[in-house]
Amino acid sequence: MICRAPLAAIFALLSPLVALAAPPPLAPLPEMPKEDGVKASAAPAEVVDSAVAAVAGLGDAVVMGRYQVAVERMNPLWKERTSSRMGGMAELEKQLATVAQQMVKQGITIRSFKPQGQAQSFEVGPGRKVEKVDGQEVETLIFNKWLIFIPTSTHFRIMRDGQKAVEIESIGFQVAISEKGKNDWTFIDGSGLTVNDLRSLFVTLPPDLKFPPIEKREAH
Numbered sequence: 001m002i003c004r005a006p007l008a009a010i011f012a013l014l015s016p017l018v019a020l021a022a023p024p025p026l027a028p029l030p031e032m033p034k035e036d037g038v039k040a041s042a043a044p045a046e047v048v049d050s051a052v053a054a055v056a057g058l059g060d061a062v063v064m065g066r067y068q069v070a071v072e073r074m075n076p077l078w079k080e081r082t083s084s085r086m087g088g089m090a091e092l093e094k095q096l097a098t099v100a101q102q103m104v105k106q107g108i109t110i111r112s113f114k115p116q117g118q119a120q121s122f123e124v125g126p127g128r129k130v131e132k133v134d135g136q137e138v139e140t141l142i143f144n145k146w147l148i149f150i151p152t153s154t155h156f157r158i159m160r161d162g163q164k165a166v167e168i169e170s171i172g173f174q175v176a177i178s179e180k181g182k183n184d185w186t187f188i189d190g191s192g193l194t195v196n197d198l199r200s201l202f203v204t205l206p207p208d209l210k211f212p213p214i215e216k217r218e219a220h
Contacts, residue, residue: 043121043146047183051148051176052115054185058174059113059152067099075177075186077201107159111167115174117151117212124202125179147202148176149190151212155219167219173212177202190214 043051061069071079071092083089103109125145131138156168173190175198188198190211199205 048119050183051185055115055150055174063110063113073187075188078188109157111155113154115150116153120149122147126204145179149212150174169219171215
């Protein structure tokens with residue numbers, strides 16, 4: 001049996017029955033001081049399209065049973081936190097190796113995983129840039145990364161001996177993160193994630209941040 005440890009970032013892709021408990025919520029963060037003249041801006045359409053395509057690729061890999069991709073493409077900051085709470089990366093890998101076996105045992109098949117709905121983007125990764133303006137060096141605050149919420153829909157079939165197959169739709173989201181200009185996306189699964197968790201990693205996110213909806217329902 002899979003240990004109920006903080007592996008939602010992997011297992012929530014697989015099934016509402018296999019999804020594991022999230023890490024305990026963090027203490028509330030203090031409000032960040034506002035920077036005069038600094039405003040978050042929406043990511044360009046091509047950046048959002050790249051993130052959506054990357055989430056679709058992640059879903060395709062998981063549907064094909066390549067669950068290791070969920071660890072390989074996990075955001076490094078979140079991966080470090082997840083593995084440390086589990087006792088190290090070796091333990092995380094050990095847990096991952098049991099996923100396929102547990103899915104077969106519970107009669108679960110992933111039928112599809114795809115992005116759907118409206119993406120929402122934020123600038124994160126603050127830094128400083130020095131420019132010359134009218135002969136004077138001026139330091140300004142810049143953001144080096146894009147963070148994008150991408151809603152997803154995952155369909156499962158659950159078949160038990162002597163019972164009618166049940167189709168389940170799980171509505172969730174992926175948090176896609178990349179350095180600006182690279183479109184090299186890593187991910188945090190939204191299942192079990194809290195606003196405090198995410199803001200502890202990316203402290204410039206707005207204090208009134210709201211996540212896309214998460215729900216599970218029988219598909220018809």
